[in-house]
Amino acid sequence: MKVQVVVVGGGIGGLTAGALLSHEGYNVTILEASREWGGCAGKFQRGKALFPVGATLGMGLEEGGIHQRIFNTLGKKCESLLLNEVMEIHFPTHHITLYRDRKRHVHEIKKTFQEQATQIEFFYREVYHIAAEIRKLMTSLPVLPPKTTKEWLRLVKSLQPSSVQLMPYFNRTMIDLLKKHSLENSPIKHFLDGQLIDSMQVMTDECSSLLGCLALDIYHEGAFYVNGGLYKFAELLKESAESKGARTILGRKVSSIRKEKNLWQVVDHRGNEYTAEHIVCNAPIQQLSQLLSESDWSILKRSFKGKNEKDVWGTMTLYMLLDESKLPESMALFQQVCTSSEGNMTEGDHIFLSLSHGNDRLRAPEGYRTMTASTHTLLSKWDTKEKYDEYKVELQSKMLRSIENIIPGFQQSIVDVYPGAPKAWERFTNRPNGVVGGFPQSLDNSLFKSLSHRTPLKNFWLCGDSVFPGAGTIGVSVSGYHVFHSITGRSLGY
Numbered sequence: 001m002k003v004q005v006v007v008v009g010g011g012i013g014g015l016t017a018g019a020l021l022s023h024e025g026y027n028v029t030i031l032e033a034s035r036e037w038g039g040c041a042g043k044f045q046r047g048k049a050l051f052p053v054g055a056t057l058g059m060g061l062e063e064g065g066i067h068q069r070i071f072n073t074l075g076k077k078c079e080s081l082l083l084n085e086v087m088e089i090h091f092p093t094h095h096i097t098l099y100r101d102r103k104r105h106v107h108e109i110k111k112t113f114q115e116q117a118t119q120i121e122f123f124y125r126e127v128y129h130i131a132a133e134i135r136k137l138m139t140s141l142p143v144l145p146p147k148t149t150k151e152w153l154r155l156v157k158s159l160q161p162s163s164v165q166l167m168p169y170f171n172r173t174m175i176d177l178l179k180k181h182s183l184e185n186s187p188i189k190h191f192l193d194g195q196l197i198d199s200m201q202v203m204t205d206e207c208s209s210l211l212g213c214l215a216l217d218i219y220h221e222g223a224f225y226v227n228g229g230l231y232k233f234a235e236l237l238k239e240s241a242e243s244k245g246a247r248t249i250l251g252r253k254v255s256s257i258r259k260e261k262n263l264w265q266v267v268d269h270r271g272n273e274y275t276a277e278h279i280v281c282n283a284p285i286q287q288l289s290q291l292l293s294e295s296d297w298s299i300l301k302r303s304f305k306g307k308n309e310k311d312v313w314g315t316m317t318l319y320m321l322l323d324e325s326k327l328p329e330s331m332a333l334f335q336q337v338c339t340s341s342e343g344n345m346t347e348g349d350h351i352f353l354s355l356s357h358g359n360d361r362l363r364a365p366e367g368y369r370t371m372t373a374s375t376h377t378l379l380s381k382w383d384t385k386e387k388y389d390e391y392k393v394e395l396q397s398k399m400l401r402s403i404e405n406i407i408p409g410f411q412q413s414i415v416d417v418y419p420g421a422p423k424a425w426e427r428f429t430n431r432p433n434g435v436v437g438g439f440p441q442s443l444d445n446s447l448f449k450s451l452s453h454r455t456p457l458k459n460f461w462l463c464g465d466s467v468f469p470g471a472g473t474i475g476v477s478v479s480g481y482h483v484f485h486s487i488t489g490r491s492l493g494y
């Protein structure tokens with residue numbers, strides 16, 4: 001008899017675990033609440049346009065990258081375009097191109113912040129050196145925090161003599177690193193804040209230095225445009241799981257997960273029941289108190305101690321169909337807009353823009369492009385109906401004005417605009433109150449203080465953006481893989 005596994009949630013984390021387990025011969029059922037696969041990296045159609053829900057910039061597709069290793073293992077290939085110019089970052093008085101090539105990137109930054117050119121050179125040398133050391137450690141995909149002897153052994157085995165160089169950085173933040181190079185008051189801090197808020201959900205003042213260095217370095221390993229969008233990851237994983245016999249069911253919101261004797265009983269919103277030896281929970285951890293029995297939740301929540309939900313961000317996203325003829329001829333596919341040269345990085349003062357490729361006929365028909373624009377927002381700004389309605393209008397027009405500043409004529413090109421405020425995120429991706437992005441990667445939430453995929457409940461596993469190593473399709477794939485590895489004992493090839 002094959003071992004039965006129920007995966008709750010068909011985001012990239014759940015689908016990764018589900019596809020790998022099916023590939024290994026497990027009897028897998030994947031239940032997804034919405035009508036689309038991929039969750040925050042999914043898609044939706046409005047009229048003639050197809051929009052990515054959230055994730056658009058693909059990483060981990062390079063040789064040795066996590067998605068590439070997983071697709072290789074599953075015998076799948078994801079078509080993608082490697083970007084030599086990863087993104088354009090706009091400030092009120094200047095703009096910076098983020099180049100894939102590290103040397104060119106540092107040259108660009110030094111050119112922009114000429115007065116600190118020497119410090120910047122040394123700062124980036126250190127950043128890239130730390131990142132290279134971490135990457136060596138990560139090849140075997142160790143788990144943090146280690147909870148079992150095997151996990152400790154794997155962590156120790158992944159260490160190399162040179163890993164000792166990382167020790168001094170464990171309790172440091174990115175601002176400590178900037179201070180070391182006398183850059184804490186330099187305008188480069190603002191540029192780095194913008195990079196880190198998108199990938200680490202936190203700025204230099206609080207961001208773990210180890211993860212911050214990795215985040216700054218990762219674009220140089222390879223950033224990719226995927227035709228259609230990153231929902232292609234979800235599609236490939238789902239196809240692979242199905243080809244190995246998995247049941248993949250959309251429109252099944254799990255409402256309860258209970259242990260009965262030695263098996264888990266799962267019930268969906270329609271009252272259908274599923275029995276499994278293992279549960280892989282990809283639903284946001286903010287749902288667990290509702291899904292589990294009181295006694296299981298009281299055991300589990302102890303391991304969440306210190307994880308403050310209030311720290312988690314929401315997002316306001318605008319989905320737009322644009323008339324290409326009214327846009328400038330050449331535009332970067334990925335851009336960041338910072339409305340000031342210092343200060344805030346949320347609430348429309350920092351916006352991430354993703355434009356569909358001119359040849360991407362999956363996202364928009366000939367003559368049109370789609371754009372998604374997202375900004376971080378505090379959920380407390382949306383907590384009453386009056387505040388919500390008012391702020392939605394205010395933030396939308398602020399975002400559109402800021403985009404117009406960097407793309408003159410932009411507002412004229414808008415054919416349709418659909419706002420995605422926190423409640424829309426809750427409705428379509430089942431993120432309670434619209435929480436997205438997992439825990440900010442501060443010293444309190446990262447590395448040894450992360451949430452493990454392993455829980456105190458036997459055969460109840462977690463994967464997704466609140467679990468080590470965190471958010472982004474790369475992060476959630478790693479947690480999906482960790483679940484697979486813990487259940488099967490099998491490792492991933494290269």
Ligand SMILES: Cc1cc2nc3c(=O)[nH]c(=O)nc-3n(C[C@H](O)[C@H](O)[C@H](O)COP(=O)(O)OP(=O)(O)OC[C@H]3O[C@@H](n4cnc5c(N)ncnc54)[C@H](O)[C@@H]3O)c2cc1C
Nearest residue numbers: 009011013033039040054055056057254283464465472473
């Ligand atoms: C605006 C935005 C932009 C982003 N941009 C990028 C980017 O460019 N590149 C990148 O790599 N990452 C990006 N990310 C991050 C990335 O999208 C996420 O980290 C990742 O997709 C999260 O995956 P997940 O598996 O943890 O969860 P989710 O994507 O949330 O998936 C969980 C799934 O579980 C389902 N579910 C929930 N509850 C239940 C239930 N009770 N029963 C059944 N199903 C349930 C949900 O419907 C959902 O489909 C972005 C995120 C946002 C918000």
